[in-house]
Amino acid sequence: MVLYRDEAIVLRAQKLGEADRIVTLLTRENGKVRAVGKGVRRTSSRFGARLEPFMFVDVQLHVGRSLDVVTQAETVGPYARAICEDYGLYTAGAAMLETAERLVEAEREPAVQQFWLLAGALRSLAGHVHAPGLVLDSYLLRAFAVAGWAPSFTDCSRCGEPGPHRSFAVALGGAVCSRCRPPGSTSPAPETFSLLAALLAGEWDVADASDVRHRKEASGLVAAYSQYHLERTLRSLRMVERDDAGTSRAGGEA
Numbered sequence: 001m002v003l004y005r006d007e008a009i010v011l012r013a014q015k016l017g018e019a020d021r022i023v024t025l026l027t028r029e030n031g032k033v034r035a036v037g038k039g040v041r042r043t044s045s046r047f048g049a050r051l052e053p054f055m056f057v058d059v060q061l062h063v064g065r066s067l068d069v070v071t072q073a074e075t076v077g078p079y080a081r082a083i084c085e086d087y088g089l090y091t092a093g094a095a096m097l098e099t100a101e102r103l104v105e106a107e108r109e110p111a112v113q114q115f116w117l118l119a120g121a122l123r124s125l126a127g128h129v130h131a132p133g134l135v136l137d138s139y140l141l142r143a144f145a146v147a148g149w150a151p152s153f154t155d156c157s158r159c160g161e162p163g164p165h166r167s168f169a170v171a172l173g174g175a176v177c178s179r180c181r182p183p184g185s186t187s188p189a190p191e192t193f194s195l196l197a198a199l200l201a202g203e204w205d206v207a208d209a210s211d212v213r214h215r216k217e218a219s220g221l222v223a224a225y226s227q228y229h230l231e232r233t234l235r236s237l238r239m240v241e242r243d244d245a246g247t248s249r250a251g252g253e254a
Contacts, residue, residue, distance in 0.1 A: 003061070004061060005058070005060045006030055006033075006059060007076060007115075008028070008057055009054075009057075010025060010054065010055045010080075011101045013051060019042050020036055020038050024101060026114065032105075033061070033068060033108065034067050035067055035069060035070050038070075047072070049080075050073040051070065053097060054079045054083045054093055054097070054122055054126075055077070056122065059072065077123060079125070091240045092125060092136040094236040095140075096122065096139050097236075098237075099139075100114060100118050117143055121135055121136075130204060137222045138200070140222050142202075144226065151173055152173055153175050153194075154175060156177040157169070157173035158173075159177060159180050163177075164190060164193060166187055166190075168187070168221060169181065170221070170225050188217055188218075189213075195214050196221065196222070199222075223237055
């Protein structure tokens with residue numbers, strides 16, 4: 001039996017048989033791994049609750065023919081409960097997990113930057129450090145930058161002319177000058193460009209002080225940018241709703 005140990009974030013869990021579960025993990029050293037948690041759906045399971053989406057765990061697995069098998073799991077970051085109890089946090093977190101699974105497509109290829117980026121975003125989300133929508137948009141921008149699709153919010157993304165500029169073109173990678181501006185480009189407010197740049201750079205003092213209308217405009221651009229580069233719709237992103245405070249709502253206060 002070949003055993004290995006790694007830190008992991010649970011991206012997805014699926015039922016298998018009467019008592020087992022297949023979990024998709026984003027691990028620190030081994031990238032994306034799919035594994036079986038045997039008997040984890042039984043109430044007597046020692047670590048079933050630790051293999052739920054959003055959990056940050058230290059796991060031991062043994063290598064299987066098609067799927068590995070989880071033999072131990074210890075909690076590192078118990079984020080699932082805090083996130084799942086709040087609709088705004090849950091929908092933002094679900095969009096993060098889906099994005100991470102899409103961006104790290106190949107299994108067993110290390111994606112250390114993506115791992116730590118997601119871990120930090122979930123910790124911030126569970127701790128109510130910033131508005132969920134801001135955490136989500138910052139995560140999406142930075143995750144795509146790590147994947148090689150870094151947007152530009154100051155200089156022209158096509159010719160490099162120093163900005164600021166007034167137009168945004170998703171297909172060209174962000175801000176565009178008047179000469180490079182293609183038909184159909186949007187014209188966000190200057191404050192929206194500043195917010196997007198702050199979210200990408202992690203300048204939270206600027207992001208937290210932003211106005212709700214600029215947050216909503218920024219979120220629309222981030223969603224369009226994400227879906228363009230993934231070449232498909234993020235199902236969970238459609239569930240994220242913004243309220244007047246820039247957080248999320250589902251029929252009442254979250």
